Amino acid sequence: MRILITGSNGLLGQKLVKQCLKNGLNFIATSKGGNRNPECPTLNYLELDVSNVLELNQVFQFYYPTHVIHTAAITNVDYCEINKEECDLINIESTRFLIKLSNQYKTHFQFLSTDFVFDGFKGDYSEEDEVNPLSHYGKSKVEGELLLINGDFDNWSIVRTSLVYGEGYNLSRSNIVLWALDSLKSEKKINVVDDQFRSPTYVEDLAWGCVEILQKEEKGTFHLSGPEIISVIDLVYRVADYFELSTTNILPIHSFDLKEKATRPLKTGFDIKKSLNKLGYKSLPLEKALERLIK
Numbered sequence: 444m445r446i447l448i449t450g451s452n453g454l455l456g457q458k459l460v461k462q463c464l465k466n467g468l469n470f471i472a473t474s475k476g477g478n479r480n481p482e483c484p485t486l487n488y489l490e491l492d493v494s495n496v497l498e499l500n501q502v503f504q505f506y507y508p509t510h511v512i513h514t515a516a517i518t519n520v521d522y523c524e525i526n527k528e529e530c531d532l533i534n535i536e537s538t539r540f541l542i543k544l545s546n547q548y549k550t551h552f553q554f555l556s557t558d559f560v561f562d563g564f565k566g567d568y569s570e571e572d573e574v575n576p577l578s579h580y581g582k583s584k585v586e587g588e589l590l591l592i593n594g595d596f597d598n599w600s601i602v603r604t605s606l607v608y609g610e611g612y613n614l615s616r617s618n619i620v621l622w623a624l625d626s627l628k629s630e631k632k633i634n635v636v637d638d639q640f641r642s643p644t645y646v647e648d649l650a651w652g653c654v655e656i657l658q659k660e661e662k663g664t665f666h667l668s669g670p671e672i673i674s675v676i677d678l679v680y681r682v683a684d685y686f687e688l689s690t691t692n693i694l695p696i697h698s699f700d701l702k703e704k705a706t707r708p709l710k711t712g713f714d715i716k717k718s719l720n721k722l723g724y725k726s727l728p729l730e731k732a733l734e735r736l737i738k
């Protein structure tokens with residue numbers, strides 16, 4: 444196996460590097476700009492902007508990956524809503540080119556997608572449920588998925604995940620647990636939505652699942668998330684409880700009153716039975732994951 448990871452400076456990318464090192468798997472980690480993950484050996488890192496087709500061609504020519512895990516994306520949902528062309532370039536066009544190369548080099552292509560492909564009216568979504576994205580970010584991920592689903596290339600997997608949390612080095616954005624923890628520790632008042640439901644996902648479990656799909660030579664779509672569906676505000680309350688922090692600064696707010704640029708689906712959350720059965724996927728309950736996280 445020779446695994447090419449895109450977006451290796453990101454939260455998931457860093458844990459994929461960790462997973463490859465732990466399992467002794469041959470990998471090349473790539474991201475935009477320099478290596479910001481001190482756990483990633485310099486020899487395993489290559490600077491790669493996924494919108495640069497010349498660089499993409501070169502990395503395939505020199506490295507001949509047997510597998511690609513494509514995590515690189517513009518992941519800020521409101522930024523995508525305002526900067527649609529840039530979002531499409533990275534989230535769709537770069538994916539299109541990587542799929543073309545994967546087809547050419549007979550490489551397995553794994554695409555990271557999201558619960559935001561759904562409209563959030565049903566909740567507890569399985570892999571078979573119909574997509575209907577509400578935001579431009581969600582639409583860009585659906586487009587990426589469709590390039591695989593409707594294409595003539597069949598060596599692929601799609602991993603959909605939800606509200607990923609965990610720690611990492613020099614991350615360009617925070618995540619719900621780190622944000623809640625930092626804010627509550629510094630006694631800052633925080634507005635937290637009480638009408639959005641998700642399946643919060645510990646990033647280490649997600650990374651394990653992504654690599655397991657490759658090792659088991661599985662194909663198709665998989666939902667990889669935490670084991671429960673809870674509201675975002677309950678998640679924040681539980682973080683506060685776990686770390687014995689006051690909850691008085693947690694202010695409930697409805698999504699509508701937040702006036703964010705992009706519309707979020709209200710009730711997502713995943714049915715993960717397929718991943719449990721086919722991959723032997725295990726995901727930690729929130730408090731167990733928090734225990735790991737502080738260690």
Ligand SMILES: NC(=O)c1ccc[n+]([C@@H]2O[C@H](COP(=O)([O-])OP(=O)(O)OC[C@H]3O[C@@H](n4cnc5c(N)ncnc54)[C@H](OP(=O)(O)O)[C@@H]3O)[C@@H](O)[C@H]2O)c1
Nearest residue numbers: 450452453454455475492493514515516518557606607615
């Ligand atoms: N986090 C979640 O809650 C969540 C939920 C559902 C789905 N997902 C999907 O899961 C994947 C991984 O998410 P994540 O949380 O690890 O996101 P992340 O922390 O934002 O990581 C994405 C990485 O992609 C890099 N990147 C952006 N544009 C690039 C480009 N043109 N060329 C190369 N690299 C580029 C970013 O670089 P910089 O760090 O330099 O900006 C970042 O390191 C994404 O595809 C995301 O859409 C995430």
